[in-house]
Amino acid sequence: xxxxxxxxxxxxxxxxxxxxxxxxxxxxxxxxxxxxxxxxxxxxxxxxxxxxxxxxxxxxxxxxxxxxxxxxxxxxxxxxxxxxxxxxxxxxxxxxxxxxxxxxxxxxxxxxxxxxxxxxxxxxxxxxxxxxxxxxxxxxxxxxxxxxxxxxxxxxxxxxxxxxxxxxxxxxxxxxxxxxxxxxxxxxxxxxxxxxxxxxxxxxxxxxxxxxxxxxxxxxxxxxxxxxxxxxxxxxxxxxxxxxxxxxxxxxxxxxxxxxxxxxxxxxxxxxxxxxxxxxxxxxxxxxxxxxxxxxxxxxxxxxxxxxxxxxxxxxxxxxxxxxxxxxxxxxxxxxxxxxxxxxxxxxxxxxxxxxxxxxxxx
Amino acid sequence: xxxxxxxxxxxxxxxxxxxxxxxxxxxxxxxxxxxxxxxxxxxxxxxxxxxxxxxxxxxxxxxxxxxxxxxxxxxxxxxxxxxxxxxxxxxxxxxxxxxxxxxxxxxxxxxxxxxxxxxxxxxxxxxxxxxxxxxxxxxxxxxxxxxxxxxxxxxxxxxxxxxxxxxxxxxxxxxxxxxxxxxxxxxxxxxxxxxxxxxxxxxxxxxxxxxxxxxxxxxxxxxxxxxxxxxxxxxxxxxxxxxxxxxxxxxxxxxxxxxxxxxxxxxxxxxxxxxxxxxxxxxxxxxxxxxxxxxxxxxxxxxxxxxxxxxxxxxxxxxxxxxxxxxxxxxxxxxxxxxxxxxxxxxxxxxxxxxxxxxxxxxxxxxxxxxxxxxxxxxxxxxxxxxxxxxxxxxxxxxxxxxxxxxxxxxxxxxxxxxxxxxxxxxxxxxxxxxxxxxxxxxxxxxxxxxxxxxxxxxxxxxxxxxxxxxxxxxxxxxxxxxxxxxxxxxxxxxxxxxxxxxxxxxxxxxxxxxxxxxxxxxxxxxxxxxxxxxxxxxxxxxxxxxxxxxxx
Numbered sequence: 021x022x023x024x025x026x027x028x029x030x031x032x033x034x035x036x037x038x039x040x041x042x043x044x045x046x047x048x049x050x051x052x053x054x055x056x057x058x059x060x061x062x063x064x065x066x067x068x069x070x071x072x073x074x075x076x077x078x079x080x081x082x083x084x085x086x087x088x089x090x091x092x093x094x095x096x097x098x099x100x101x102x103x104x105x106x107x108x109x110x111x112x113x114x115x116x117x118x119x120x121x122x123x124x125x126x127x128x129x130x131x132x133x134x135x136x137x138x139x140x141x142x143x144x145x146x147x148x149x150x151x152x153x154x155x156x157x158x159x160x161x162x163x164x165x166x167x168x169x170x171x172x173x174x175x176x177x178x179x180x181x182x183x184x185x186x187x188x189x190x191x192x193x194x195x196x197x198x199x200x201x202x203x204x205x206x207x208x209x210x211x212x213x214x215x216x217x218x219x220x221x222x223x224x225x226x227x228x229x230x231x232x233x234x235x236x237x238x239x240x241x242x243x244x245x246x247x248x249x250x251x252x253x254x255x256x257x258x259x260x261x262x263x264x265x266x267x268x269x270x271x272x273x274x275x276x277x278x279x280x281x282x283x284x285x286x287x288x289x290x291x292x293x294x295x296x297x298x299x300x301x302x303x304x305x306x307x308x309x310x311x312x313x314x315x316x317x318x319x320x321x322x323x324x325x326x327x328x329x330x331x332x333x334x335x336x337x338x339x340x341x342x343x344x345x346x347x348x349x350x351x352x353x354x355x356x357x358x359x360x361x362x363x364x365x366x367x368x369x370x371x372x373x374x375x376x377x378x379x380x381x382x383x
Numbered sequence: 384x385x386x387x388x389x390x391x392x393x394x395x396x397x398x399x400x401x402x403x404x405x406x407x408x409x410x411x412x413x414x415x416x417x418x419x420x421x422x423x424x425x426x427x428x429x430x431x432x433x434x435x436x437x438x439x440x441x442x443x444x445x446x447x448x449x450x451x452x453x454x455x456x457x458x459x460x461x462x463x464x465x466x467x468x469x470x471x472x473x474x475x476x477x478x479x480x481x482x483x484x485x486x487x488x489x490x491x492x493x494x495x496x497x498x499x500x501x502x503x504x505x506x507x508x509x510x511x512x513x514x515x516x517x518x519x520x521x522x523x524x525x526x527x528x529x530x531x532x533x534x535x536x537x538x539x540x541x542x543x544x545x546x547x548x549x550x551x552x553x554x555x556x557x558x559x560x561x562x563x564x565x566x567x568x569x570x571x572x573x574x575x576x577x578x579x580x581x582x583x584x585x586x587x588x589x590x591x592x593x594x595x596x597x598x599x600x601x602x603x604x605x606x607x608x609x610x611x612x613x614x615x616x617x618x619x620x621x622x623x624x625x626x627x628x629x630x631x632x633x634x635x636x637x638x639x640x641x642x643x644x645x646x647x648x649x650x651x652x653x654x655x656x657x658x659x660x661x662x663x664x665x666x667x668x669x670x671x672x673x674x675x676x677x678x679x680x681x682x683x684x685x686x687x688x689x690x691x692x693x694x695x696x697x698x699x700x701x702x703x704x705x706x707x708x709x710x711x712x713x714x715x716x717x718x719x720x721x722x723x724x725x726x727x728x729x730x731x732x733x734x735x736x737x738x739x740x741x742x743x744x745x746x747x748x749x750x751x752x753x754x755x756x757x758x759x760x761x762x763x764x765x766x767x768x769x770x771x772x773x774x775x776x777x778x779x780x781x782x783x784x785x786x787x788x789x790x791x792x793x794x795x796x797x798x799x800x801x802x803x804x805x806x807x808x809x810x811x812x813x814x815x816x817x818x819x820x821x822x823x824x825x826x827x828x829x830x831x832x833x834x835x836x837x838x839x840x841x842x843x844x845x846x847x848x849x850x851x852x853x854x855x856x857x858x859x860x861x862x863x864x865x866x867x868x869x870x871x872x873x874x875x876x877x878x879x880x881x882x883x884x885x886x887x888x889x890x891x892x893x894x895x896x897x898x899x900x901x902x903x904x905x906x907x908x909x910x911x912x913x914x915x916x917x918x919x920x921x922x923x924x925x926x927x928x929x930x931x932x933x934x935x936x
Binding site: 070071072091092093094095097098099101102103105107108109118119122123163166167170 | 394831833834836837838839840841842843844845847848852855856
């Protein structure tokens with residue numbers, strides 16, 4: 021158990037900036053997830069903490085002591101690898117014992133700890149198996165056991181579930197979380213799977229372009245994304261242009277008034293974000309006159325696809341902006357012919373606004 | 384906020400990289416540079432000059448040597464292609480009985496030293512050879528093996544396995560759909576072979592051919608034994624070196640540079656030709672072998688087995704000869720072990736030296752090639768790329784040239800520490816190092832780097848992770864590399880001839896001297912020992928290598 025403090029961390033490959041000015045603070049016992057698309061720098065950051073990459077600048081402390089100058093083998097952070105990295109020539113027992121032997125722990129004690137940790141990851145029966153006799157999921161459990169048995173100050177996980185098939189991934193996900201909670205071990209977890217990140221983490225840190233976009237609880241990340249990138253990367257989102265009409269901010273596509281407090285500078289355009297699941301589809305008369313807390317956007321239906329539990333409705337607004345809505349399957353809506361007219365209705369409290377650029381901040 | 388500036392933290396592998404570069408500079412770059420510079424220096428005045436090259440390119444003695452070298456090199460390579468390509472095609476596209484035997488024998492031919500087969504051909508077709516005498520007895524005078532045609536024959540039969548094995552691998556990787564498509568579009572089987580299959584395997588064929596050509600240029604034993612006045616650059620370089628003893632070996636060096644230049648030009652030309660021919664193909668449709676019948680089947684079998692039989696014949700003759708009864712240098716009829724008895728009296732030191740030097744060199748090669756492979760595969764630095772490139776150089780530099788470089792660097796004014804024994808071990812080390820590196824490198828490329836990272840992450844030092852994780856995982860590759868470098872080190876002739884003295888004679892040198900003295904029985908017995916050790920190593924390689932054929936080429 022230890023807290024991690026990273027300040028001003030930078031990593032350059034020649035002229036390419038892989039990490040720029042990363043500063044994060046992870047309280048002891050936190051499950052901290054680095055989330056982002058490939059190439060965003062999340063793995064580079066994790067490997068820099070592990071000591072496999074050397075930072076170009078910046079400091080890393082664990083429990084208040086600086087570690088960025090230490091070679092990888094003296095950092096006391098244990099890593100679980102995407103490709104398991106279970107030593108193929110060693111048995112499960114010897115794999116798990118590897119780190120303990122490096123720490124010169126007495127043989128008897130090693131045997132006890134190995135058996136104990138294998139019970140924790142439910143591999144007790146497999147002590148004397150060789151890795152090639154294990155399934156992918158079991159190998160990753162060995163990888164996890166091998167990492168936690170040395171009681172590292174920090175556990176690092178580099179997309180540990182991404183090589184497993186979908187069902188197993190979900191099972192192992194909750195098991196990982198349970199073990200992490202039981203041990204109370206500070207964990208830094210890298211993934212590109214947002215569902216995984218939201219389901220497991222105490223804190224999700226969304227990265228893009230080598231910088232941190234937002235670090236917050238899963239709920240905050242989803243409900244209050246701090247910029248347009250986070251809003252579009254985590255969950256799905258529609259973006260609509262916002263214009264200024266007679267001093268009032270309105271959606272350009274329909275003229276609906278959206279908010280009184282948006283900046284009205286035309287040189288600094290704003291977009292409105294609405295999540296597909298917040299949209300309800302209505303047919304017939306303009307419903308907006310009924311409720312003041314809701315806006316309704318007239319659209320032309322382009323495609324309705326029924327995917328079982330829910331349906332996805334693709335439509336375009338009158339000025340050609342594409343919109344997607346997701347909702348419980350409704351036979352009336354599914355029966356709508358292509359190019360028919362409908363209304364997309366959203367409660368105004370569910371609208372968010374961002375500056376209109378790739379990383380445009382929340383307004 | 385405290386800022387730490389980028390610092391270079393030299394870790395264990397940085398020190399290893401520096402040491403490797405230092406060793407390669409001393410043992411590889413320095414001798415070659417010495418050879419290069421000496422060629423441009425006037426031996427009498429010590430001033431810079433192009434005179435040496437003008438002399439080589441104008442005097443008939445050298446000019447003929449150059450022409451001869453190119454002639455036997457080109458025709459030997461052509462002969463190897465004419466044997467190797469059909470053999471590869473037959474064994475991959477037709478069902479042939481004893482296919483494994485054919486590849487095994489081809490590999491044995493590949494690793495046995497050329498000078499042994501040259502001398503076996505003398506026993507068969509020399510002035511007093513078995514076949515020559517047989518035809519002489521019935522009144523037919525057949526030409527002897529001496530001269531250019533003999534050298535070309537030996538080169539063709541000796542070097543065809545390179546073409547055969549490489550083309551075979553490539554043919555096995557040609558997507559059958561290409562050939563089916565050609566047939567479907569109306570090609571006859573022959574057109575299909577010439578227009579589709581052959582171009583697809585051209586990169587492999589040309590790589591095999593370049594190896595044959597470079598080895599033919601560099602080969603010393605064959606022209607020295609079979610030449611009889613037909614001189615090539617390698618024999619000229621050695622005689623020049625001997626006649627220049629005491630002074631700077633200027634002419635030997637100049638001839639050496641010519642040899643290196645030919646190899647380099649050939650390699651660069653091949654790379655240029657290959658540059659635009661990269662055929663990637665997915666292997667969805669594996670080629671299949673068809674069963675022939677009737678005379679075609681018989682002809683294909685006869686050719687395939689006949690070729691490897693002919694190529695193995697010299698080794699068989701040598702082994703057979705070693706058990707003939709001799710009295711002094713004369714064969715007196717019947718069988719006996721006199722030749723082996725003579726080894727114990729005349730040449731026990733040759734056997735001892737050969738094994739001693741080879742084993743010491745291979746020990747160093749094994750350790751070094753493990754470290755070098757790690758640097759080449761795992762470290763993405765300029766130094767690693769440079770080491771990777773340098774590992775190709777020993778293949779291109781003929782033994783005679785390397786030895787002359789060694790003499791000029793380590794003999795002049797150096798302490799006695801660099802006696803002949805030390806020089807021999809060093810030259811075996813540097814010339815055979817690439818065999819070890821090649822094998823361990825290809826093993827290491829299959830090991831995920833995350834395994835070593837996991838070990839370091841769990842607290843192992845870089846060296847500890849290498850020893851406990853990497854080495855056990857690449858062990859088969861290390862063993863194959865050690866065996867390959869042992870085979871090539873123990874059969875080394877050309878550079879040994881320049882560096883050895885009375886106390887450091889080796890088996891190949893003893894065989895060479897014995898052949899020149901007409902002591903065929905002794906030569907046969909020693910050659911048999913060499914062939915046996917080579918064969919044992921090949922057997923061990925088969926046991927350890929994941930892919931039998933690719934371990935050798």
